[in-house]
Amino acid sequence: MLLENTCVWRPQSLAELRARLKQSSTGTIQFLAGGTDLVPALKRQGRVPELLVALSQIRELAGVKMSPTKDRLLIGPLTKLAQLSREPLIQQHFAVLGQVAGLVASPQIRNQATVGGNIMVDNRCKYYNQSEVDRHSHGGCFKAGGAVCHLIPNATRTSAPVCRARFVSDLAPVLILAHCELVIEGPQGERRIALKDLYHNEGLYGARLNAGEILTRLEIPLPLVGKIRYEKLRIRQAIDFPSLGVALSVRDEGGSEVLDVCLTGVDTRPVSLTFRPSQFATRDDFWQNVAQVSKKSVVPLKQDFFPPQYKREMIAVLLKRLWEGN
Ligand SMILES: Cc1cc2nc3c(=O)[nH]c(=O)nc-3n(C[C@H](O)[C@H](O)[C@H](O)COP(=O)(O)OP(=O)(O)OC[C@H]3O[C@@H](n4cnc5c(N)ncnc54)[C@H](O)[C@@H]3O)c2cc1C
Ligand code: SF4
Numbered sequence: 001m002l003l004e005n006t007c008v009w010r011p012q013s014l015a016e017l018r019a020r021l022k023q024s025s026t027g028t029i030q031f032l033a034g035g036t037d038l039v040p041a042l043k044r045q046g047r048v049p050e051l052l053v054a055l056s057q058i059r060e061l062a063g064v065k066m067s068p069t070k071d072r073l074l075i076g077p078l079t080k081l082a083q084l085s086r087e088p089l090i091q092q093h094f095a096v097l098g099q100v101a102g103l104v105a106s107p108q109i110r111n112q113a114t115v116g117g118n119i120m121v122d123n124r125c126k127y128y129n130q131s132e133v134d135r136h137s138h139g140g141c142f143k144a145g146g147a148v149c150h151l152i153p154n155a156t157r158t159s160a161p162v163c164r165a166r167f168v169s170d171l172a173p174v175l176i177l178a179h180c181e182l183v184i185e186g187p188q189g190e191r192r193i194a195l196k197d198l199y200h201n202e203g204l205y206g207a208r209l210n211a212g213e214i215l216t217r218l219e220i221p222l223p224l225v226g227k228i229r230y231e232k233l234r235i236r237q238a239i240d241f242p243s244l245g246v247a248l249s250v251r252d253e254g255g256s257e258v259l260d261v262c263l264t265g266v267d268t269r270p271v272s273l274t275f276r277p278s279q280f281a282t283r284d285d286f287w288q289n290v291a292q293v294s295k296k297s298v299v300p301l302k303q304d305f306f307p308p309q310y311k312r313e314m315i316a317v318l319l320k321r322l323w324e325g326n
Contacts (some may be wrong), residue, residue, distance in 0.1 A: 003048055010054040014216070017058065021187055021212050027051055029212050033078060033117040036109050041122055044132065045144070053214075061116075061216060064089050073220040077116025081171075082107070084115060094220060096228045100174050103230075106238050116215045119172050119195065123165035123206040123268060124241065126303050127151060143204055151301055164301055165203030167269050170232060172199075173247035173262035176270055177228050178220050186213030199269035206269055226251030226260060231318040233265075235305050241265065243306045246318040261319060266300040266311050273297055291316040 011017040021029075027050030032038055042048055055061055061078035064087045073093055075084075084090055084101040091098055104110055104118065127135070127150040128143045140146030142155070143163045149155035151164055172195065180195040186209070195218070198207045209215070226249035234240035242265035249260040256278035263271040273293060280286035294315035300308040 003042070003052065006048045006050060006052050008052045008054060010057055012057050014058055014060045017053065017214070018185065021185070021214070029053060031055055031214055033114040034080070034112040035117075036105075036113045037117055037121045040129075044128075044130075044135070055214075067219070071222050073222060075115055075218040075220070077114060077215045077218065079115045081110040081113050081115065081118065085110070093222055094178065094224065094228075096230060097171065097174055097178070100170050100230050100232075103232050104170050115171065115218065118169050119175065119198070119218075120207050120209075120215065121169050123163075123203045124168050124303075125151060125163070125165035125203065128165055151303075161202040161204070161268050163203035164268060164299065165206075166265060166267060166300070166303055167199065167206045168241040168265055169270075170230075170242055170245055170264065172270050173245055173264045174228055174230050175218065175220070176262045176272065177226070177247050177249040177260055178224050181219045181221075182215055183217040183219065184209060184213050185216050186210060190216075196270070196272065201268050203268045225249065226258075229322045231322055233306065233311070233314055233318065241304075243304050244300075244311045244314055244318070246315060246322065248319060248322040250323065259319070259323060263294075263298060263315065266298040266315075268299075271298050287316060287320060290319060294319075 011020065029051045030049035032052055032054045055078055058078065062076045063079060065074050066089060067074055073089060081101040081104050085098040087098065101110065105113065125143065127138065127141055135144060138150055139148065141148055141150050143165055149163060155162065176196045182193050182195055182198060184191050184193065200206065200208065228247060228249045230245065230247045232242045233244040234242060244266050245264035247262045251258050251260065256276065259275040259277065261273040261275065275290055277286045280289060295312040298312065300311040302308060
């Protein structure tokens with residue numbers, strides 16, 4: 001019933017997929033990877049694409065390898081999160097990525113969910129990620145095709161952003177600090193963008209590719225520029241999305257430490273910040289500055305158990321723990 005007006009197609013190779021993407025008559029396309037985010041979304045939305053392309057048979061899109069020049073890690077977007085945690089090349093060159101993959105959801109979901117799906121995961125909101133019955137009880141909001149925001153009642157279609165559904169990928173902040181680049185293919189050919197440029201300050205669509213475009217590879221330049229670490233705030237140690245995720249990379253700049261930070265779970269997109277401790281006379285001054293800047297840089301709303309102000313305060317707490325706990 002759900003997909004009665006949708007053509008579901010399972011190409012066997014990238015070449016087969018490329019040939020079809022070049023046709024102009026494909027209609028609206030959506031790519032299905034592990035389906036852990038998309039399938040529930042299709043059920044909720046009632047808006048289905050004309051063509052649903054199931055990627056699972058395209059072997060070229062899965063797995064991790066080294067570039068021929070040995071200076072880049074190449075990650076297939078169809079690589080499962082569970083596989084990422086076990087992958088020897090990841091353990092050797094980017095161990096924190098495997099560890100963070102192990103913090104996502106539950107073992108069952110990690111066996112199904114993919115890296116590409118994780119960085120493209122839809123923004124979430126307590127009013128949107130609900131059953132049809134629940135949504136019907138208070139009426140559809142902007143993200144569900146309605147004309148109101150239940151979280152910010154005075155928001156309008158011209159607000160920027162229209163919707164404040166939050167970005168929740170655990171992998172994205174760590175990949176952004178590793179200067180991850182995406183290879184994207186579509187009707188116009190191949191293009192590359194930095195992962196940090198994939199995201200928009202808009203909860204309606206946190207990450208969006210152009211029509212018919214597919215992510216075919218993630219590339220990580222090696223060696224990593226700084227030492228990257230990650231801490232996740234959540235109620236339970238399984239299943240829960242990050243109420244706040246803090247990724248930290250510490251690098252050297254002319255003999256002084258620089259802290260590059262990327263946050264998830266507290267805004268419509270990953271939020272990047274940089275701190276230079278050497279610019280402050282004392283550690284106390286530095287941490288006061290970190291707390292002030294962090295609080296001003298994000299707009300968490302009441303979306304889960306933790307109050308927004310608590311999440312703001314926890315940014316500096318988790319950062320301190322990451323930096324001083326090494
Ligand atoms: C109960 C539950 C708990 C969760 N907890 C967490 C958590 O703690 N942390 C976290 O980060 N995430 C969490 N998630 C989200 C989960 O990680 C993502 O759902 C998962 O990684 C998505 O991967 P997927 O392969 O299932 O993507 P899909 O659901 O198949 O796709 C997701 C989106 O990505 C697009 N997409 C996928 N691959 C490509 C590609 N190659 N090119 C173009 N577009 C593509 C799809 O079109 C779709 O829009 C949770 C999900 C559930 C259901
Ligand atoms: S923030 Fe977005 S998803 Fe949440 S109620 Fe408002 S419009 Fe809907």
